[in-house]
Amino acid sequence: MHACTKAGYKVPHLCYHEDLPAFGNCGVCMVEINGKAVRACSTPCEDGMQIQTTGKKLLDLRREALEIILSNHPNNCPECIKNGRCELQDLAQELAIRHMHLKKVRRKYKGRDESSLSITLDPSYCVSCGRCTYVCNEIQDVHALENSDRGFETFVGPTFGRLLEESECVKCGQCSAHCPVAAIYETDDSDELWAALDNPDLVLVAQEAPAVRVALGENLASNPAPT
Numbered sequence: 001m002h003a004c005t006k007a008g009y010k011v012p013h014l015c016y017h018e019d020l021p022a023f024g025n026c027g028v029c030m031v032e033i034n035g036k037a038v039r040a041c042s043t044p045c046e047d048g049m050q051i052q053t054t055g056k057k058l059l060d061l062r063r064e065a066l067e068i069i070l071s072n073h074p075n076n077c078p079e080c081i082k083n084g085r086c087e088l089q090d091l092a093q094e095l096a097i098r099h100m101h102l103k104k105v106r107r108k109y110k111g112r113d114e115s116s117l118s119i120t121l122d123p124s125y126c127v128s129c130g131r132c133t134y135v136c137n138e139i140q141d142v143h144a145l146e147n148s149d150r151g152f153e154t155f156v157g158p159t160f161g162r163l164l165e166e167s168e169c170v171k172c173g174q175c176s177a178h179c180p181v182a183a184i185y186e187t188d189d190s191d192e193l194w195a196a197l198d199n200p201d202l203v204l205v206a207q208e209a210p211a212v213r214v215a216l217g218e219n220l221a222s223n224p225a226p227t
């Protein structure tokens, strides 16, 4: 994946994220290496590789992998909070998915978890990419999320089957920042904000989150962070 990207050849992908290790979960990033189809994200680069990134065989394999994911997805884009900024939607467009050849098979899910003030979980949108559990557990070191059940029934949720608000979650937002779909997202309070802006009896105070200043400080290698 890195070699192709560096050489200017884009390989479609879903579970891969440049901040994270390769999980090899989705099967979308297929390329041919010396004639053999492999997942680009989890295949180490070696000298002498002849890498093919386009062609009918690869298009078919990528579409097949994406259709399997779409067959267990709500596919109600107009109503979805990530409509227009969803990696799955972008991929379906890029691979020109027009007809679904697979029967729709939906898993049973717990409902949406809106217990946290900041983060909403909706496992019915999850594409099992693995990004959120990795960032929460291995990068943030919080261990608030886990994969429950196995195989087709796998779903992501707070550890020990709790609600997110009951878990160790510190509301850092890294899971929602990395989720490619609408399975984990920042809770949208814009309707309440509009109502408050429209209320002449309220005085509103706007304040940026400290995390923004910290992130800027880290990026500019400034310590302490600018205020």
Ligand code: SF4
Pocket: 119, 135, 136, 140, 142, 143, 144, 145, 168, 169, 170, 171, 172, 173, 174, 175, 176
């Ligand atoms: S907001 Fe942060 S701590 Fe909470 S589940 Fe997401 S990554 Fe983990």
Ligand code: SF4
Pocket: 125, 126, 127, 128, 129, 130, 131, 132, 133, 156, 175, 178, 179, 180, 181, 183, 184
């Ligand atoms: S919740 Fe989002 S980031 Fe986590 S596994 Fe599902 S799709 Fe991936």
Ligand code: FES
Pocket: 012, 013, 014, 015, 016, 023, 024, 025, 026, 027, 028, 029, 039, 040, 041, 042
């Ligand atoms: S991007 Fe490589 S398997 Fe998902």
